[in-house]
Amino acid sequence: MSAIIYGPQGCGKTRNAEKLAKHLGLSNIIDDWMPDQELPEGTLALTSVPGIKGALDFCEVFEEVFNL
Template sequence: MSMLILYAPQGAGKTRHAEALRKHYGCVRVVDDWKVGDLTGEGDLMLTNDESVLTAAVRRRVDVVTLEQALAEMGGADHG
């Protein structure tokens, strides 16, 4: 796993599900409230509600997943 950006609006549950998401994607660290320009490293799961990171992710070739997609992959159960 390189890096992954998880996007969802504020209050959607990114932080609540962070540990389960980190394990699911095989990440080593969660970076909460990530913004473009913040330092990241290999294996980071970056949580954000900033839509501008979606454009930046395409330029940097970083995978982006929405919280809805991630929870569906994990079976839709409450992992918080």
């Protein structure tokens, strides 16, 4: 499994990447991932590109991880 998390620049994706990856059970992180790049198994991809099918919204995942 891999996951893509979308959020605007400056929202905290990179700052919280390790906690997000741990929560999702992923061992690798790609920051500034672009849709034309390969997404290896077990990877959390962080992107600010909108409209990617299946991407998780950073704000929703953040609330779940930090129980907000």
